[in-house]
Amino acid sequence: MTETRVPIPTLERLATYLRVLLDLNEGGVETISSQEMEHYSGISAAQFRKDLSYFGEFGKPGVGYSVPQLIECIERILHIDQEQPILLVGAGNLGAALVGYPNFRAHRFRIAAVFDNNFVKIGRPFGELVIEDIARLKEVNAQIGAKLAIIAVPASAAQTVADMLVEAGITGILNFAPTVLKVPPHVFVRNVSFLQELAVLSYHVAEGTEIAQPTGGHRDCAI
Amino acid sequence: MTETRVPIPTLERLATYLRVLLDLNEGGVETISSQEMEHYSGISAAQFRKDLSYFGEFGKPGVGYSVPQLIECIERILHIDQEQPILLVGAGNLGAALVGYPNFRAHRFRIAAVFDNNFVKIGRPFGELVIEDIARLKEVNAQIGAKLAIIAVPASAAQTVADMLVEAGITGILNFAPTVLKVPPHVFVRNVSFLQELAVLSYHVAEGTEIAQPTGGHRDCAI
DNA sequence: TAGATTGTTAATCGATTAACAATC
DNA sequence: TAGATTGTTAATCGATTAACAATC
Numbered sequence: 001m002t003e004t005r006v007p008i009p010t011l012e013r014l015a016t017y018l019r020v021l022l023d024l025n026e027g028g029v030e031t032i033s034s035q036e037m038e039h040y041s042g043i044s045a046a047q048f049r050k051d052l053s054y055f056g057e058f059g060k061p062g063v064g065y066s067v068p069q070l071i072e073c074i075e076r077i078l079h080i081d082q083e084q085p086i087l088l089v090g091a092g093n094l095g096a097a098l099v100g101y102p103n104f105r106a107h108r109f110r111i112a113a114v115f116d117n118n119f120v121k122i123g124r125p126f127g128e129l130v131i132e133d134i135a136r137l138k139e140v141n142a143q144i145g146a147k148l149a150i151i152a153v154p155a156s157a158a159q160t161v162a163d164m165l166v167e168a169g170i171t172g173i174l175n176f177a178p179t180v181l182k183v184p185p186h187v188f189v190r191n192v193s194f195l196q197e198l199a200v201l202s203y204h205v206a207e208g209t210e211i212a213q214p215t216g217g218h219r220d221c222a223i
Numbered sequence: 224m225t226e227t228r229v230p231i232p233t234l235e236r237l238a239t240y241l242r243v244l245l246d247l248n249e250g251g252v253e254t255i256s257s258q259e260m261e262h263y264s265g266i267s268a269a270q271f272r273k274d275l276s277y278f279g280e281f282g283k284p285g286v287g288y289s290v291p292q293l294i295e296c297i298e299r300i301l302h303i304d305q306e307q308p309i310l311l312v313g314a315g316n317l318g319a320a321l322v323g324y325p326n327f328r329a330h331r332f333r334i335a336a337v338f339d340n341n342f343v344k345i346g347r348p349f350g351e352l353v354i355e356d357i358a359r360l361k362e363v364n365a366q367i368g369a370k371l372a373i374i375a376v377p378a379s380a381a382q383t384v385a386d387m388l389v390e391a392g393i394t395g396i397l398n399f400a401p402t403v404l405k406v407p408p409h410v411f412v413r414n415v416s417f418l419q420e421l422a423v424l425s426y427h428v429a430e431g432t433e434i435a436q437p438t439g440g441h442r443d444c445a446i
Numbered sequence: 447t448a449g450a451t452t453g454t455t456a457a458t459c460g461a462t463t464a465a466c467a468a469t470c
Numbered sequence: 471t472a473g474a475t476t477g478t479t480a481a482t483c484g485a486t487t488a489a490c491a492a493t494c
Contacts (some may be wrong), residue, residue: 001326005460006426007460007461008423010461010462011422011423011426012422012423014422014426015416015418015419015422015423015494016403016419018422019320019401019402019418033474033476034475034476040403042403043401044462044463045475046462046463046465047461047463049476049477049478049483050461050462050463050477052477053372053477053478057476057477058476059475059476059477060467060469060470060476061468061469061470061474061475061476061477062470062473062475062476063470063474063475063476064474064475064476077426078422078425078426079425079428079429080422080425081427083424084421086421093316093320093323093324093433094320094324096316096319096320097315097316097317097319097320098417100316101316101417102377103318103401103417103418104379104417104418105419109418109421109425112377115382123290124282132405135265135398137383147428147429148424148425148428153475154325155326156465158482160416163399165343171351171427171428172424172425172427172428173407173424174417174420174421174424177493178326178400179242180239180263180264180265180456188423188424188427188428189441190287190420190421190423192417193238194321194324194326194327194397194415195242195326195327195330195332196238196416197302197397198233198307198309198332198371198397199234199235199237199238199246199301199330199331200235200238200372200413201227201371201395201397201411202301202302202303202307202332203234203300203301203302203414204394204395204397204411205303205411206370207392207469212492213487230484230485232485232486233485235451236467251491256450256451256452257451257452258451267486268451269487269488269489270485270486270487271452272451272452272454273453273454273485275453276453276454280451280452280453281452282453283451283452283493284450284453284492284493284494285449285450285451285452285493285494286450286451286452286494287450287451287452288452312477313475346494377493388451443475
């Protein structure tokens, strides 16, 4: 096999396929064709087959794919075949939503520790965990050995937290803070931005509605 | 101007530029070059200029861009120059995190109503709002006239909620439920999937770590 | 004017789609 | 065998990057 780089969109879709497959598996479905996957996932059959082709051959021509086997394979590919410990930084509303998120378990993600810098919160229970002092992050992760972390703190604190996470051996960060993190090249960051998503929607729902109105600037916003 | 379709990634980046510009404006910065924007946003200067070019001309050659003017223009483009009412469905942990999210205000998004189907919750206060009966969704939105909504309910309820939202005149949905929504073509959906993001990170942090292990299936997962 | 930086065009890159030979 | 569906190749499409003439 040639060393082809896997496109990020392919990895994202893999998670969608897995979700569909887990549902089908619950329902006792044993085999699925790429055509059927298109129906359930909204992703084209050709795309599905192409995505899988980056990792090997998983189907039988004329038959389709074994649901349980494909689940196993995708879980292996995404390295969620074993439980993945995750550090959560920020014990606010968003953090609470995340520790209570029921779907993590099905994908074998486990929030293994929660940190905050607010001494009023430190030591308090948080879901099934106890909030730890952010200062102990490196020390605690020496035990846990997590590679993944979630940043759920205000934008003003996010970079400092990111630096501490990198220092503690984290190499993948899911960032909810609306800011651009600077990290070393071996660390991967994915940003979740509600504002960005809403902005894109806002543009679309208003399309065709706009009234061109000069600002009085040196040039109009020609929209 | 020719009728060029604006790429979605361009719209996403627009929100990032806006965030940077708002920060700079706070700091009293009056002018910014595309080069400086690259530094602050991590997005290349060429990309920045190209992105803006879909909407008009906003800079002065040899000088750069006026920060306040560009803020105004981007807000106009994204249609967040006026307050945008948003319906929130789902008064759980995630919903609580969203109504309490401080950054919405800066982008003039306002959660105008919260709905749930749990009669224990209906009528209770939720942030500064009171939880409404989901059955009253259409009725309530007849007053509010929101075009945008956020789905923060379990996957099992998401499609039903989406149908009700469409019925109530919503044309843009931010979906937090891990499921593929079926909506009419005039309705735009953006999905936020923590699991998907974590899966992509999980793949990356584990790269190079993998041990090829046959499953005993008809063919190995060749990863 | 000289220096800086824009807006745009052309070249590159990468991802998606379509088509089909191989295979069950 | 005939019918179905895969995995892969080639064609298409779209987005990013680089380069530069126009402009302040």
